[in-house]
Amino acid sequence: MLNLPSAREIFALTLGLAASIFAPLTVAGSGQVFLIHTGDIHGHLVPRPNVRSDAVGGTEGGLARMYTLIQQIRSKARQGKVNRSLLINTGDTLQGSGEALFTRGQAMIDVLNLFKLDAHAPGNWDFLYGTARFEEVFKGTNERAPLAPWNALASNLYYTKQFDDATECGITGKDAHGTIRKLKRVLPPYAIKRLGEVKVGLLGFTTARAVAALGPKVTAGYEFTDAEIELPCYVDLLRNREKVDLLVMISELELSKDIKLVEVNSGVDVVLNSDMHEKTTRPIIVRHASAPSTLLFEEGQDGTMLGELQLDVKGGKIADWKWTPHIISAAIKEDKGIVAKVTEVRKPFLKGSFVPGQSVTVGGNTSTLLHPVDEVIAYSQVSLHRSNFVDEDMPAVVEGSSHDLIADAMRWAAGTDAATLRGFRYGTHIPAGQPITMEDIYHLNPCSHPLNNS
Structure with missing residues (x-):
């Protein structure tokens, strides 16, 4: 005997077919994307001389000049109401000057918060003031927002004694009972940004050598990896689950290490790197046999250089690109608002308004200015x-x-x-x-x- 479907079953089947036919498809994005990159600013608020052979004349750097240039690129990148630019900072930012040291990085935070950073990859020196301060700045504590809301990302930074069995693409450790469990991350591993039709994945890596560089006291409770486990896993996740059109790795792992990582792990379109203060006046290109090439960049040191990468994305792939390395020279006019904020944060440290006796304790050692x-x-x-x-x-x-x-x-x-x-x-x-x-x-x-x- 033939079993025919009931009217209710036919109706449900019809609805299912209609839903599958008219369901939104994942369409690869197209459009222009501008990546604006700073790195290894190292506490430099104001311009400094350059006595090397690559000097352009006068002083270089200065956050007020940098901001002017950033705003110019942002204006160029904007298309009507569509934002097509991302401002990304990588590497050591909160350390490198007296003003940064004796405010535990707050002098830099107060100025750079005005920049409206879209993402940040912390450097080894950003851990200098201890893990409690690090989380107060970049993660937020006790339901308080982070002091630096820069969207800090670090897929290779974990707690040594905290666990989260939902952790993806991570490493494991033993809990108090000797059970192997997944370690909990300190910061989010990645972020997704939409620039018009283009879906951009930002994958963050902090340093792997913070303990060796700073010592175990200021990094107590944290574990750092070399990204060899996290990178291939997240490339697969971002490409195949999140369906990003553009995958940008923001990193403080050292340029040579990142080159090696992307040589054996295709799928990353762009690497914005910091740590060793290399100055890429033209991109380093890693070519893959059966995948698109990877472009790598680094912006020198002390905020003297800013990178502008313009990408033309078609059907979820880079069709063309243009790289402009900007030297932050005296020819760039200083932004008045940033000048005012820099003047404010530096005032307690300068003659005429100096506040003596400012102290800071780092790794158990106290210094007084x-x-x-x-x-x-x-x-x-x-x-x-x-x-x-x-x-x-x-x-x-x-x-x-x-x-x-x-x-x-x-x-x-x-x-x-x-x-x-x-x-x-x-x-x-x-x-x-x-x-x-x-x-x-x-x-x-x-x-x-x-x-x-x-």
Whole structure:
């Protein structure tokens, strides 16, 4: 006997077919996207000299100049009411100057909050003031919003003793009973942004070397990974579940590490990187045999450079791109509102309005500021910097005159015949014949100084 469907079953089947036919399809997006990238600002609020061979004349950097340029790009990117730009900051931001140190980063937060950042990848030095301060700044505590609402992302940052069995693409640890469980993340791993029709996935990575760089005290309770587990998993998740058109990795893992990561893990369109203060005047391109290429960028140091990447996306793929590396030069007019805020946060640190006795405790060590940061303490007959290029002076060696100065000071203080320090581009530039101020010392070595307590 033939079993025919009932009228109710026919009606339900008809509705199901209609729903499947008219259900919204996932359509790949098309349009222009502007990525505006800053990185490794390192507490620099105002312009500084450049004594390297790539100097453009006058001073470089300064947040008031940077903001002017950002607003110009944003204006160019806007199409009617559609925002097509994202402002992304990566790397060490809350450390690198006396003003940053003695406010535990608040001086930088107060100014950069005016920039309306869309995303941030924390750097190793952003953990300097301890994990409680880190969460107060970037995560929010006790139902309070983060002091820096920059949409901080870090897929490779976990609590060592907190667990969340819903964690995706993560690592595991043992709980108090010895049971293997998934570690809980401190910050969100990624964010999705819509720019017109284009769906952009932002995948964040913080440093992998915070404990080695800063010590176990200020990073206690946190665990950092090298992203080798998280990256391929999240590429798959963002591409296949979230269906992003554009996948942007924002990272403080070091440029060389990111190159290696994307060489073996295709699917990332763009890497905006920080950490080693490399200056990519043209992009590094990693080509894949059966997938689109990956573009990598880094913006030097101290807020002296800003990257502008214009992408033409068609059908969910990059059809064309244009990269513009902007040097933040004296030719850029300062934004008056940012100038006012920078003046406000710097006022307690300068002669005439200096507030003595400001203290900060880092890793159990307390330092007190007894001198205004613009006080002159010495002069140099040679230009000082710690940021040469490896094809100049000493091939393949990162060294500068400030390296020599610091190493000689260490040798003198210790009474030794030799002293060494890491060859790393870091700190301010001081032209020959110009005074050396306390501010310069904090830019070169932003931690406690014996001068403060003398």
